[in-house]
Structures are given as C-alpha cells and as structure tokens.
Amino acid sequence: MEGLVAFAVGLLTATGVYLMLRARTFPVLLGLTLLSYAVNLFLFASGGLVVGSAPLTDAGGGPYPDPIPQALVLTAIVIGFGMTALLVVLALRAIRETGGDHVDGGPG
Numbered sequence: 692m693e694g695l696v697a698f699a700v701g702l703l704t705a706t707g708v709y710l711m712l713r714a715r716t717f718p719v720l721l722g723l724t725l726l727s728y729a730v731n732l733f734l735f736a737s738g739g740l741v742v743g744s745a746p747l748t749d750a751g752g753g754p755y756p757d758p759i760p761q762a763l764v765l766t767a768i769v770i771g772f773g774m775t776a777l778l779v780v781l782a783l784r785a786i787r788e789t790g791g792d793h794v795d796g797g798p799g
Contacts, residue, residue, distance in 0.1 A: 692740050692742065693736070693740060696732065696736045696740065697736075699732060700729050700732050700733050700736070703725050703726070703728050703729035703732065704725075704726065704729040706722070706725050707722045707723070707724075707725035707726035707728075707729060708722065708726070709722070710722030710725065711723060711726070713794075714793050714794055714795065715792050715793065715794065716782040716785065716786065716792040716793075716794055717782075717792070719794055720775070720778055720779065720782060723774075723775070723778065724771070724775055727767070727771040727774070727775075728771075730767065731764050731767050731768060731771070734760050734763050734764050734767065735760055735761065735764045737760050738756045738757035738758070738759065738760030738761060739756040739757055740756070741756050
C-alpha cells in the first residue's frame with residue numbers, strides 16, 4: 692500500500708513539475724494543481740495508512756490513523772481550490788492584456 696501511494700506521489704510530482712516548465716498558461720496552471728494534489732496525498736499518507744480501521748477512534752483495537760494530517764488535507768483542498776480559481780482569473784486577465792498565453796509575456 693505504501694509503495695503504491697509513494698509511486699502516485701512521485702508520478703504526480705514529476706508530471707506537475709514537467710507541466711510547470713512549459714511556456715503556456717494552461718499547462719502551468721495544471722502543473723500547479725497536480726503539485727498541490729501530490730502534496731495533499733503526501734500529507735494524507737503521513738498520518739498512517741491503516742486498512743480496515745476506524746478513521747478517528749481505536750474501536751477496532753488495532754492501530755488507527757492520525758486525524759491531524761486528515762484535517763490538514765481538508766484545509767489544503769479548500770486553499771488549493773481558491774488558489775486555482777485566483778490563478779485562472781489572473782491567467783485570463785494576462786491573456787487579454789498581452790494577447791497571448793506565454794508565461795514569459797512573449798508573443799503568443
């Protein structure tokens with residue numbers, strides 16, 4: 692289970708970095724979003740991956756995951772959504788002002 696989550700975090704991070712290095716607005720925005728998903732998944736996994744247990748209590752008698760990373764991920768999802776909405780508005784404004792969608796302000 693941990694290997695699968697680690698692979699998913701690595702794949703999301705690599706794809707996000709690749710997209711952020713592109714010269715167009717939409718891939719950069721998508722790359723930032725994928726990086727935030729990778730960080731959220733990493734934070735969620737840092738609380739412990741316990742299969743078949745209660746999420747907040749130890750009623751099952753075994754180990755249970757830490758609820759603090761779960762709360763951090765919920766907060767990060769909301770912040771990430773707000774950040775993405777702001778970046779979309781800024782990107783649309785930049786496209787309108789410059790006439791192109793290059794992130795370096797070149798002709799588009």
